[in-house]
Amino acid sequence: MVLDLQDVTLRRGTTTILDALSWHVAEGERWVVLGPNGAGKTTLLQIASARMHPTSGTAAVLGSRLGTVDLFELRPRIGVASAALADRILPSERVLDVVLTAAYGMTGRWRERYEALDHERARVLLDVFGVGGLAERTFGTLSEGERKRAQIARALMTDPELLLLDEPAAGLDLGGREELLGALTELARDPRSPVMVLVTHHVEEIPAGFTHALLLRGGRVAAAGPLAEVLTAEQLSATFGLDLEVVRHGERWSARARS
Numbered sequence: 001m002v003l004d005l006q007d008v009t010l011r012r013g014t015t016t017i018l019d020a021l022s023w024h025v026a027e028g029e030r031w032v033v034l035g036p037n038g039a040g041k042t043t044l045l046q047i048a049s050a051r052m053h054p055t056s057g058t059a060a061v062l063g064s065r066l067g068t069v070d071l072f073e074l075r076p077r078i079g080v081a082s083a084a085l086a087d088r089i090l091p092s093e094r095v096l097d098v099v100l101t102a103a104y105g106m107t108g109r110w111r112e113r114y115e116a117l118d119h120e121r122a123r124v125l126l127d128v129f130g131v132g133g134l135a136e137r138t139f140g141t142l143s144e145g146e147r148k149r150a151q152i153a154r155a156l157m158t159d160p161e162l163l164l165l166d167e168p169a170a171g172l173d174l175g176g177r178e179e180l181l182g183a184l185t186e187l188a189r190d191p192r193s194p195v196m197v198l199v200t201h202h203v204e205e206i207p208a209g210f211t212h213a214l215l216l217r218g219g220r221v222a223a224a225g226p227l228a229e230v231l232t233a234e235q236l237s238a239t240f241g242l243d244l245e246v247v248r249h250g251e252r253w254s255a256r257a258r259s
């Protein structure tokens, strides 16, 4: 089991952010996590990335129960791309270094020494995401879409077993979104890829090749399972609190309010 969460509750002060949540993610699966603002999606990813511990319940990540494992050994096995992480990257950082420094779990180049192989891998990953030509530019000069791609390349640098993407398509224009989804589809369909968990607000942003969905509402699981079983009008309507029409187009999805 890649993620094994059992009755996970997370409280901050008097707020219950996650409420007795159980969720199991197995090898080979690609999950999307959907839910309205404040549902607890980002917090759930913090637990999945071993950045936060549950207040109660148990969370095991890549076979290790949080609280009993050396986090510095566990974290390189998990690739993360999120707005919070992007905020920590200096605009003056060279794009190649943005990817390279992931090998040390750092943002910002200091005095670490990298092998030629690391450089090679960082360049290949930037190429795979279509931003190989920008390796020598500084992060601050990239467009939003280019930054997202560089971040995913960074998240893959350590060859992780688990890849967590928090709203990778947020802020992208239509072309940028579709290109990114194309790259994520290739990744999702490749059996050598890590287990993937992608958080989004929009069913339109689910890449083809994804297999499972978790719907969150108010810190609780509203539904979880194979995509086609979970992404029903009834379940999405209940999760988002409005009457939705959901349409499947092959392996892509769309949703809108019923008129």
Ligand SMILES: Nc1ncnc2c1ncn2[C@@H]1O[C@H](COP(=O)(O)OP(=O)(O)OP(=O)(O)O)[C@@H](O)[C@H]1O
Binding pocket: 012, 013, 015, 017, 035, 036, 037, 038, 039, 040, 041, 042, 043, 044
């Ligand atoms: N440290 C904290 N103390 C109190 N409340 C918090 C704390 N961190 C998060 N919250 C609250 O927990 C809830 C869940 O937050 P989280 O960021 O996980 O939601 P989300 O589903 O990712 O939301 P969004 O879609 O808006 O990004 C929110 O209501 C948030 O205000």
